[in-house]
Amino acid sequence: MPRLELSEEEARPRLLCDSTELSEAGRAVVFDVMEWGRKVSAFALRFEGKVVAYVNRCVHVPVEMDWQPGEFLDSERRWIICSIHGASYDPRHGGCVGGPCGRGRLKPIRVAEADGQVHWYPSDDIRPVPAGLPNPPDSSAGPAG
Numbered sequence: 001m002p003r004l005e006l007s008e009e010e011a012r013p014r015l016l017c018d019s020t021e022l023s024e025a026g027r028a029v030v031f032d033v034m035e036w037g038r039k040v041s042a043f044a045l046r047f048e049g050k051v052v053a054y055v056n057r058c059v060h061v062p063v064e065m066d067w068q069p070g071e072f073l074d075s076e077r078r079w080i081i082c083s084i085h086g087a088s089y090d091p092r093h094g095g096c097v098g099g100p101c102g103r104g105r106l107k108p109i110r111v112a113e114a115d116g117q118v119h120w121y122p123s124d125d126i127r128p129v130p131a132g133l134p135n136p137p138d139s140s141a142g143p144a145g
């Protein structure tokens, strides 16, 4: 797929939330991004004091992972866990630590926190959702059968 360089406007950081919305190992902030022109879900959470963000897509089967909206961590608040078959990921880097995700890794989104706000940064393949883009019909892949 051809890579299109980001324009200055496309590359500017986007406000995600206030820092106070992300408590330590708490509920994530879920947001939408465009990945290669397709709208996908992403999430940001705070772990060990640092905000991290990933595309909300399991490595095992490409489905959204939260077991309730914004709830990604296991009961011990230690791992990101996929609600479908229990793949577990290290929140610090998104690498698989157990379950059917093998050597996979969640796709990271760059974030930065400053002055009480969290911003995410577009990249070649992760971009903001254009204003006014309608929600597509639910075309997310279900679990493989």
Ligand code: FES
Pocket: 058, 059, 060, 061, 062, 063, 065, 082, 083, 084, 085, 086, 087, 099, 100, 101, 143
């Ligand atoms: S879809 Fe996530 S563990 Fe299978």
